[in-house]
Amino acid sequence: MPRMLDVSDEVRAEIGDEEAARLLAGESAPGSYDCTSCRTPGDPEQERTSTVLFIGDETAVLAFAHSTCLPSQVVQVTEEQLQGAVRAIGGAAEPEPAKVTPEQAVLGVTSGLVLIADELHPALVVEPTAPVARPGSLGAGDDFLPLLIEQGFMPLTELAAVPPALHGWSVLLAAGQLHAVLQPNPSGGRPVAWWQAHQPLQVTDGWRTAANKLQQVLMFAAPVGSIGRQPREDLLRDALDKAAANGKLVAAALPLAGI
Incomplete structure (x- = not known):
């Protein structure tokens, strides 16, 4: 055959x-x-x-x-x-720290399932361990959210609906593990890594099943100190709701790599 x-x-x-x-x-x-x-x-x-x-x-x-x-x-x-x-x-994932590039803040990335409109969505929550300055800036401010908003991420005040899809960005899930968040290449050609794991990040079976069913992952991002390390998905959701209410949360729906 x-x-x-x-x-x-x-x-x-x-x-x-x-x-x-x-x-x-x-x-x-x-x-x-x-x-x-x-x-x-x-x-x-x-x-x-x-x-x-x-x-x-x-x-x-x-x-x-x-x-x-x-x-x-x-x-x-x-x-x-x-x-x-x-x-x-050949369980809920723990945050996997990874440096985006040398001299930049370390990002903590946590995976979990988030309930929106009666449906569970696979999500990644990104929070740096220190303020993120704009490239070339000499100031000490935190431009993490403004930089992401400029890339197309949407500010949220509540988690009532799925955020819009962000064209050109994607999540690389290979061999059942999370490898990277990809962004458009400024020079054209294949996407480049915005974040990548030092080692492939384990995700739960439920998270992987939801990602393959919906063919997308919701990425939430918040400035340092807004989310913290949450051991359970219900606590993670509470932290996301609080960050959104405080105007400290942006999000986008990212397709699986290549979709």
Whole structure:
């Protein structure tokens, strides 16, 4: 039976026509696989399957995903992320600190489910550990929220509705783990990391299921001291509500990478 594989032009350009033909003919395609996004089993003979090529600094890994989870695409990652994904392929998440770039504030990123309009949404809550100054500024002010608003994030006064989608931004969920938040490349081309985990961030099964169902993640951001480390999702929601009421919360809906 022929494989129901999708090899995008982008992936084909990287692996070559010969390897693409071998995949489509079933010569090098897996008989079954664990979806690189939702981590549930897949069968290219029974359901449409996407080829996803992860490219690191030195190596590349071809993975497979349900077409309903991810389209066939090329994803640029760091070598460390790629090795983490390779290891992963073979509970509420704790915040994972990561430096965006040297000399910038450290961001704390927490994942959790947030109830909005009677539906649970996968969310990321971002809070720096110190004030974030505007690049090139010599002042000591905190421009974290203004900078995000300039990028298209919307200020919230309450969590009554899903925030609007932000074009060009996305969340990279690979091998069932959170790797990065991507933003448009100012120079054009593939998106670049706005935030990336030092190590892939574990998410709960419920969070991953909701992300793959809705094909998007809600990202909330607040200035230092507004949210704190919350051990439970109900406490996290309370902190978000308080930050919104105080005018210290912005948000956007970000699609899964490549969607």
